[in-house]
Amino acid sequence: MVMTKIKLFSLCLFILAFGGRAYSQDFDQSQNSGQSPNFQQIRIGYVNSDDILSDFPEREQATEQLLVLSKEYEKELQLMQSEYNKKYSDYITYQSSLAENIKLRRMQELTELENRMQEFMSMAQQDIEYQEKEKLQPLRQKIYEAIRQVGIERNYTVIYDLADPGIAFVTLQAEDANTYVKQKLGIQ
Numbered sequence: 001m002v003m004t005k006i007k008l009f010s011l012c013l014f015i016l017a018f019g020g021r022a023y024s025q026d027f028d029q030s031q032n033s034g035q036s037p038n039f040q041q042i043r044i045g046y047v048n049s050d051d052i053l054s055d056f057p058e059r060e061q062a063t064e065q066l067l068v069l070s071k072e073y074e075k076e077l078q079l080m081q082s083e084y085n086k087k088y089s090d091y092i093t094y095q096s097s098l099a100e101n102i103k104l105r106r107m108q109e110l111t112e113l114e115n116r117m118q119e120f121m122s123m124a125q126q127d128i129e130y131q132e133k134e135k136l137q138p139l140r141q142k143i144y145e146a147i148r149q150v151g152i153e154r155n156y157t158v159i160y161d162l163a164d165p166g167i168a169f170v171t172l173q174a175e176d177a178n179t180y181v182k183q184k185l186g187i188q
Helices: 002-033 049-055 057-097 100-153 178-185
Strands: 044-047 158-161
Touching: 044 049, 044 100, 049 057, 049 100, 049 178, 057 100, 100 158, 100 178
Parallel strands: 044 158
Antiparallel strands: none
């Protein structure tokens, strides 16, 4: 987020510095020639890459694959939970008749099972997040390439991505480029 703000600030400084210089050159030339100054039009567009991604046909397939993976992890966690519940139930049922060393060993087994379940849940969550990133990254790359092409073709000065939390304001003059990017990607 900080890098985005730095880039945005740098872009604003660039536009101000070179835009002002170009204006003053045009103004000086027009004063000498008696013509009106030639102002370069700045075109600002915006997209919402999250909206575009949600309309991507391949996203649904990636989401289905992630759901299947999530269900596999859920089944494994349920097996671990069943094993834990059985051992816990046995411990509670027989704890009064067990020797102290056996009680301690069974409590240690329960603690180890709890730790393994927590580690498994953490690993599963990390894997699902990684898989999501891996499956969606090529789609995001296509979107950003299409945004770049639309920016060049439609002569935008800048296109802001509203999915980026660093952008909080869009002027009324900004043009919604989602339609053009979707057209470029062949998305309805």
